[in-house]
Amino acid sequence: MTARIIDGKAVAAGLRQRIAARVAGLGYRPGLRVVRVGDDPASGVYVRNKDKAAKEVGFDSATIALPAETTEAELLAVVAQLNADPAVDGILVQLPLPPQIRAEVVISAVAPEKDADGFHPLNAGRLASGQAGLVPCTPKGVMHLLAASGAVLPGARAVVLGRSNIVGRPMAQLLLAADCTVTIVHSRTRDLPAECRRAEILVAAVGRAEMVRGDWIAEGATVIDVGINRLADGRLVGDVAYAEAAARAEAISPVPGGVGPMTIACLLENTLDAAIARRAPRGG
Ligand SMILES: NC(=O)C1=CN([C@@H]2O[C@H](COP(=O)(O)OP(=O)(O)OC[C@H]3O[C@@H](n4cnc5c(N)ncnc54)[C@H](OP(=O)(O)O)[C@@H]3O)[C@@H](O)[C@H]2O)C=CC1
Numbered sequence: 216m217t218a219r220i221i222d223g224k225a226v227a228a229g230l231r232q233r234i235a236a237r238v239a240g241l242g243y244r245p246g247l248r249v250v251r252v253g254d255d256p257a258s259g260v261y262v263r264n265k266d267k268a269a270k271e272v273g274f275d276s277a278t279i280a281l282p283a284e285t286t287e288a289e290l291l292a293v294v295a296q297l298n299a300d301p302a303v304d305g306i307l308v309q310l311p312l313p314p315q316i317r318a319e320v321v322i323s324a325v326a327p328e329k330d331a332d333g334f335h336p337l338n339a340g341r342l343a344s345g346q347a348g349l350v351p352c353t354p355k356g357v358m359h360l361l362a363a364s365g366a367v368l369p370g371a372r373a374v375v376l377g378r379s380n381i382v383g384r385p386m387a388q389l390l391l392a393a394d395c396t397v398t399i400v401h402s403r404t405r406d407l408p409a410e411c412r413r414a415e416i417l418v419a420a421v422g423r424a425e426m427v428r429g430d431w432i433a434e435g436a437t438v439i440d441v442g443i444n445r446l447a448d449g450r451l452v453g454d455v456a457y458a459e460a461a462a463r464a465e466a467i468s469p470v471p472g473g474v475g476p477m478t479i480a481c482l483l484e485n486t487l488d489a490a491i492a493r494r495a496p497r498g499g
Pocket residue numbers: 353376377378379380381382383400401402403407420421422423441442443444474475476478
């Protein structure tokens with residue numbers, strides 16, 4: 216058996232098309248601002264891709280590039296200005312930040328209703344308590360991919376590999392909200408291969424190139440690979456050994472062309488949802 220490929224590029228293109236159609240009917244351009252501190256080359260590519268995708272769906276999008284020596288207070292002042300700007304619907308502060316800036320302080324300073332990343336503790340708390348809010352883009356993109364692949368979630372055993380605030384934890388919350396039986400595994404888990412082999416749905420977000428081997432995968436599982444790892448030879452690989460896993464899985468997402476494009480499409484979706492919620496408040 217060789218697995219069906221879950222084509223994130225195609226699913227993301229479809230999502231962007233639906234977003235563009237909704238934007239065309241609005242009568243205004245949703246505003247997105249991406250703030251970048253320093254010039255980490257990897258971030259540069261992502262930031263450019265975000266800006267390009269946002270403009271293509273009709274957003275008013277701009278990147279604010281600040282020097283690497285920017286202080287926390289200076290960054291907070293920029294965030295405050297964006298919070299107060301009525302033309303701005305979505306704010307994203309690109310991570311990682313330089314060491315003199317505390318990421319959690321900056322994340323908490325973004326207005327929760329403009330938090331396009333869904334990283335603010337209020338939005339994280341809403342997700343954990345089953346309330347509506349802005350949801351982190353990468354796990355949200357994974358849910359779109361699972362839906363597109365036809366995976367049946369209620370009652371399914373799902374294993375999430377990784378527990379970061381950006382991917383693993385919110386991923387587990389979304390799968391739980393979709394009625395999966397969820398297990399989170401991490402660096403202190405005793406027997407990772409055995410835990411992963413129990414998964415009907417496996418989401419890998421560890422940041423370790425090809426750590427998940429073929430014999431960690433149950434026959435017929437759906438595998439979503441969030442990992443983006445650049446090898447010494449320049450190749451981009453996921454957290455899953457793709458060929459080995461594809462020999463056992465029923466469906467699998469590739470890297471590149473899997474979760475990555477979905478993350479960007481969901482950033483646009485969050486910004487559009489934020490614009491609609493903020494500009495047309497219920498009862499207002
Ligand atoms: N496709 C996309 O759009 C995105 C992709 N990514 C990619 O996803 C991956 C994960 O990102 P992120 O969550 O931010 O990473 P973090 O480094 O923040 O978290 C990694 C998690 O994996 C766990 N882990 C690390 N090493 C091991 C190990 N050897 N065995 C078991 N568990 C381990 C850690 O456990 P512990 O908590 O115990 O330390 C931690 O919970 C990266 O490759 C990143 O590049 C990230 C964001 C977006």
